[in-house]
Amino acid sequence: MPVVSFANPKGGVGKSTTALVLGTTLANAGHKVTIIDADPRQVLHYWRTSGTSKNPVNVIGNVTESNVIRLIQERAAIDEVVLVDLEGTASLVLSRAISRSDLILIPMQAASLDALGAGEVLGLIEQEEEAYNRKIDARIIFTRTNPAITTKIERQIIDSLKNQGRPHLKTHLFQRQAYNAMFAALADLDELVDYDIANLNKAQKNASDLADELVSILAEQQAHEENDHV
Numbered sequence: 001m002p003v004v005s006f007a008n009p010k011g012g013v014g015k016s017t018t019a020l021v022l023g024t025t026l027a028n029a030g031h032k033v034t035i036i037d038a039d040p041r042q043v044l045h046y047w048r049t050s051g052t053s054k055n056p057v058n059v060i061g062n063v064t065e066s067n068v069i070r071l072i073q074e075r076a077a078i079d080e081v082v083l084v085d086l087e088g089t090a091s092l093v094l095s096r097a098i099s100r101s102d103l104i105l106i107p108m109q110a111a112s113l114d115a116l117g118a119g120e121v122l123g124l125i126e127q128e129e130e131a132y133n134r135k136i137d138a139r140i141i142f143t144r145t146n147p148a149i150t151t152k153i154e155r156q157i158i159d160s161l162k163n164q165g166r167p168h169l170k171t172h173l174f175q176r177q178a179y180n181a182m183f184a185a186l187a188d189l190d191e192l193v194d195y196d197i198a199n200l201n202k203a204q205k206n207a208s209d210l211a212d213e214l215v216s217i218l219a220e221q222q223a224h225e226e227n228d229h230v
């Protein structure tokens with residue numbers, strides 16, 4: 001089933017956070033989800049193996065350039081969704097994962113330097129599209145934005161993406177203490193109720209909106225593919 005990779009060479013833009021939020025939210029909603037942690041920093045593998053979270057999301061670590069394709073294919077044959085958290089720098093693991101993805105999500109803060117990183121990923125995706133002669137759907141997801149205000153630079157970046165015909169998700173992953181706390185507490189959002197987290201319910205709502213949008217994009221892709229085969 002669908003493989004969704006998270007890529008942006010810039011560190012700290014929220015690749016791992018978005019992958020964990022989506023993975024745990026989809027798993028709690030009853031979907032069979034695996035996160036393949038292909039970042040050598042292994043923050044998601046650490047989250048899974050070091051804490052006591054009861055969230056059912058499966059996380060696979062210790063990914064190398066020689067096993068990444070096999071791992072993705074094995075999990076895609078079993079799970080409803082496979083999420084691949086990628087390292088920042090361009091590498092064989094990164095390009096192999098991209099070549100096997102149905103959708104690349106490019107987390108990006110609404111700041112100009114992050115936009116440069118997003119441009120680099122889009123270039124890499126184009127190369128993989130040429131090499132494998134297939135289209136790879138890629139969309140930007142704005143992360144760490146302020147839920148209360150849209151800044152001028154954010155508006156400019158959104159307008160310029162629109163002008164370039166670059167799609168982005170309607171839902172942002174807002175800046176929320178809860179998302180950071182998932183890593184500190186090694187817990188999912190629902191398990192954070194015992195911690196004193198500001199606006200936890202808003203983070204949960206944001207996470208479920210984001211999961212819903214992802215599910216509907218994947219369903220749309222599936223419908224297109226079925227049409228193509230008729």
Ligand SMILES: Nc1ncnc2c1ncn2[C@@H]1O[C@H](COP(=O)(O)OP(=O)(O)O)[C@@H](O)[C@H]1O
Nearest residue numbers: 011012013014015016017144174175176179180
């Ligand atoms: N939406 C968010 N709200 C609050 N903190 C966030 C958010 N996204 C990321 N962070 C924090 O920013 C840091 C970097 O995020 P991370 O997901 O590790 O980025 P990347 O994987 O792109 O390097 C982490 O400390 C993370 O907890």
Ligand SMILES: [Mg+2]
Nearest residue numbers: 015016017039
């Ligand atoms: Mg990361």
